[in-house]
C-alpha cells in the first residue's frame with residue numbers, strides 16, 4: 356500500500372544564471388557563457404584573477420572577473436595589452 360501524507364512545500368527564491376553581458380559594451384551572450392552567434396560555434400573569453408589561501412584548518416579564495424565579449428576582447432583589450440610593453444597573447448590552435 357502506498358501511503359500519502361500532506362506536506363507543506365515552501366516556495367523559495369534562488370540565484371540562477373540568466374545571461375552574460377559584456378562589461379565594456381553591454382552586449383548580451385546568446386548561449387550562457389558562450390558568446391558565439393550560432394549554436395554549433397563556441398567563443399568564450401576569460402579574464403579572471405583567482406586568489407586563494409589554503410591552510411590545514413580551512414582557507415579562502417577570491418575570484419575577480421571581467422566579462423568581455425569577443426569583439427571588445429579583440430578591439431579594446433588585446434590592443435591595450437599589445438600597446439603596453441608589447442605584450443603578446445598565448446594562442447593555442449586545435450583541429451579535430
Ligand SMILES: [Zn+2]
Nearest residue numbers: 377380424427
Ligand atoms: Zn563588448
